[in-house]
Amino acid sequence: MTDDVLAVHGGTPLNGRVRVRGAKNLVSKAMVASLLGDSPSTLYDVPAIRDVEVVTGLLELHGVRVSRGESDGELIFDPSNVESASTDEINVHAGSSRIPILFCGPLLHRLGHAFIPDLGGCHIGPRPIDFHIQALRQFGAIVDKAPEGMHLTAPNGLHGTKFELPYPSVGATEQVLLTAVLAEGVTELRNAAVEPEIMDLICVLQKMGAIITVHTDRVIEIKGVKRLGGYSHRPIPDRIEAASWAAAALATRGDITVLGAQQADMGTFLNVFRSIGGQFEVTDTLPPNETRPGREGGIRFWHPGTELTAVALETDVHPGFATDWQQPLVVALTQARGISIVHETVYEQRLGYTEALNSMGATIQTYRDCLGGTPCRFGRRNFHHSAVIAGPSKLHAADLVIPDLRAGFSHLIAALAAEGTSRVYGVNLIKRGYENFETKLAELGANVERV
Ligand SMILES: CC(=O)N[C@H]1[C@@H](OP(=O)(O)OP(=O)(O)OC[C@H]2O[C@@H](n3ccc(=O)[nH]c3=O)[C@H](O)[C@@H]2O)O[C@H](CO)[C@@H](O)[C@@H]1O
Numbered sequence: 503m504t505d506d507v508l509a510v511h512g513g514t515p516l517n518g519r520v521r522v523r524g525a526k527n528l529v530s531k532a533m534v535a536s537l538l539g540d541s542p543s544t545l546y547d548v549p550a551i552r553d554v555e556v557v558t559g560l561l562e563l564h565g566v567r568v569s570r571g572e573s574d575g576e577l578i579f580d581p582s583n584v585e586s587a588s589t590d591e592i593n594v595h596a597g598s599s600r601i602p603i604l605f606c607g608p609l610l611h612r613l614g615h616a617f618i619p620d621l622g623g624c625h626i627g628p629r630p631i632d633f634h635i636q637a638l639r640q641f642g643a644i645v646d647k648a649p650e651g652m653h654l655t656a657p658n659g660l661h662g663t664k665f666e667l668p669y670p671s672v673g674a675t676e677q678v679l680l681t682a683v684l685a686e687g688v689t690e691l692r693n694a695a696v697e698p699e700i701m702d703l704i705c706v707l708q709k710m711g712a713i714i715t716v717h718t719d720r721v722i723e724i725k726g727v728k729r730l731g732g733y734s735h736r737p738i739p740d741r742i743e744a745a746s747w748a749a750a751a752l753a754t755r756g757d758i759t760v761l762g763a764q765q766a767d768m769g770t771f772l773n774v775f776r777s778i779g780g781q782f783e784v785t786d787t788l789p790p791n792e793t794r795p796g797r798e799g800g801i802r803f804w805h806p807g808t809e810l811t812a813v814a815l816e817t818d819v820h821p822g823f824a825t826d827w828q829q830p831l832v833v834a835l836t837q838a839r840g841i842s843i844v845h846e847t848v849y850e851q852r853l854g855y856t857e858a859l860n861s862m863g864a865t866i867q868t869y870r871d872c873l874g875g876t877p878c879r880f881g882r883r884n885f886h887h888s889a890v891i892a893g894p895s896k897l898h899a900a901d902l903v904i905p906d907l908r909a910g911f912s913h914l915i916a917a918l919a920a921e922g923t924s925r926v927y928g929v930n931l932i933k934r935g936y937e938n939f940e941t942k943l944a945e946l947g948a949n950v951e952r953v
């Protein structure tokens with residue numbers, strides 16, 4: 503584990519520019535979608551992150567040829583020879599990501615059967631897959647849970663269906679989309695998630711030949727088609743990474759320009775950022791020395807130099823405040839004067855990381871109650887899903903163990919904001935969703951080194 507430890511010498515504001523590429527939560531799904539086509543697909547601006555490696559591995563096991571294109575981050579997927587893979591081979595990827603569950607529909611369409619390994623992803627709640635399984639069964643799939651994973655077949659093919667999600671789950675919405683596009687007949691999905699990454703996946707599928715209508719009130723209608731072709735797509739930029747750097751600027755009293763960040767997908771975050779006192783400026787065109795095709799402008803985020811203000815916020819499905827923004831922003835809230843309240847309504851166990859912040863001098867208390875907002879699914883149950891943050895707190899160095907992706911980034915920010923040298927263990931987990939984060943930190947003037 504020694505190469506998985508970062509010594510962080512904190513206390514220096516982060517200043518400079520970083521670039522975000524295609525969104526983790528779209529890129530991996532677009533890669534799965536390539537399985538549905540009968541000709542090659544090209545995806546641009548793919549970040550070098552662990553989730554992309556996992557999906558690449560799974561695609562290759564199923565006969566998809568994955569190659570690099572001419573431009574940096576360009577990947578080409580050739581699905582001409584999709585084939586079965588053994589459970590042993592697939593299980594190499596068990597526990598590494600949540601994306602394998604999305605192979606169900608595409609593999610059933612291409613092969614008539616599928617094997618899905620145990621899922622990974624962040625440990626921020628139980629993260630059941632019951633909606634996925636119910637939906638797949640309604641399409642006509644036979645789903646068998648086995649100790650080594652999940653086996654699926656579709657002896658009578660997959661047929662369009664009407665399905666209402668009990669909660670607008672991102673993954674389950676994607677599951678329905680990726681299955682319905684080639685299912686026979688029409689599918690109506692109610693209470694669908696409408697995150698920007700889902701809208702971008704719909705763009706990908708439409709480029710492939712799918713017929714998908716997004717109605718008002720979270721209703722999505724999909725008319726199954728007989729065949730799909732390949733796509734050529736430049737993904738939306740990673741709004742979660744962009745917000746993470748924004749939070750880092752605020753927490754360290756710095757000034758970070760996030761090239762590639764797009765205002766449209768970050769409106770809710772920007773409102774909260776401004777309410778805390780953070781300053782930002784949206785630039786719609788690239789500075790003269792930046793010449794990247796298809797990606798324009800960015801957002802500069804900076805600390806105002808005066809005191810930050812406490813806020814109350816509630817995470818929610820889009821267009822609410824994204825749960826993945828929560829952990830990095832809380833570090834900045836430890837620096838705001840007054841009492842901030844954060845009500846996490848998407849995951850029941852996403853506040854455990856606050857203990858590490860307390861060990862650094864923060865004052866954060868978690869509660870089972872739904873504080874400061876609307877009662878949610880987790881109220882009156884045994885989940886500490888609301889946090890009260892009293893600030894400002896002077897953070898000091900500590901030894902920290904990274905529990906998951908976003909908490910990991912928040913630990914890093916806290917260590918950078920703190921006086922002294924912290925040791926952050928398990929930093930490689932951050933690579934699952936942040937491309938070249940150590941290089942980016944160095945470019946921003948952070949004083950960090952591998953131990
Ligand atoms: C790879 C990816 O895109 N990950 C994102 C995706 O995760 P993911 O797609 O896993 O998240 P979901 O939107 O499905 O989960 C939201 C809530 O629904 C619950 N649920 C979900 C499915 C199900 O079958 N049963 C069920 O109860 C979950 O436990 C959770 O409480 O959306 C989340 C919410 O924006 C983000 O935090 C993740 O970064």
Ligand SMILES: C=C(OP(=O)(O)O)C(=O)O
Nearest residue numbers: 600623624826907908935
């Ligand atoms: C929860 C997250 O991701 P995943 O669904 O991949 O675990 C995240 O990106 O913050």
